[in-house]
Structure formats: C-alpha cells, structure tokens
Amino acid sequence: MKETLERILKTEAESVEIKNNSKQEARRIKDASVASGRELVKEKRREGNKRANEIMEKASQNADALISRVKQEINVEYKNLSAIAERNIKKAAEHIVERITDGL
16 A cells, blocks of 8 residues: 555646646747747848838839939920920011011
8 A cells, every 4th residue: 555655646746747847848838939030030030121111222222213214204305395495486586576677
C-alpha cells in the first residue's frame, strides 16, 4: 500500500511538473509568435512604405515630364498666336492707313 501511495504521489508530482513545463512552453511559443507577428507587420510596413515612395517618385517624374511637355506645347502655341497677332496688327494698321488715305 505504501508503495502504491508513493507511486501515486510521484506520478502526481511529475504531472504537476509536466503541467508547469507545458504552461511555460506554451507561454514561450505564444511570446515567440507575437514577436514574429510584430516583426512581420513591421517588415510589411517597411515594404509598403518603400513601394509607396517608389510610386510617389515615379508619379513625380511623370508629372515633371508632363509639365515639361505642356510648357513646350504652350511655347509653340504662343509663337503661333504671336505670329497670327502680328499679321492681324499689320493688317489692321494697313486698313487704318488705307481708311485715312481714302479719307484725305
């Protein structure tokens, strides 16, 4: 009987130890998982920020190219309109001179 009681007590002590070790192992696994998850989130955030910066840079370059092209188009249009305006001014001046000379 004494031997059986000792085995029961020994088994009980071992099960308490196993239970405590299991809790510690579960806590360690949980902590490792949380840390791993946080690191993964940080990594994804860094990748997202990097990609966002690349997109912003490309958008800025595209905007610069578009602005440059529009400036060129405006300069061409300005030269064309200036030439037309100059011709119209000459025609108007000729017409005014003609009217003045006809009136004399």
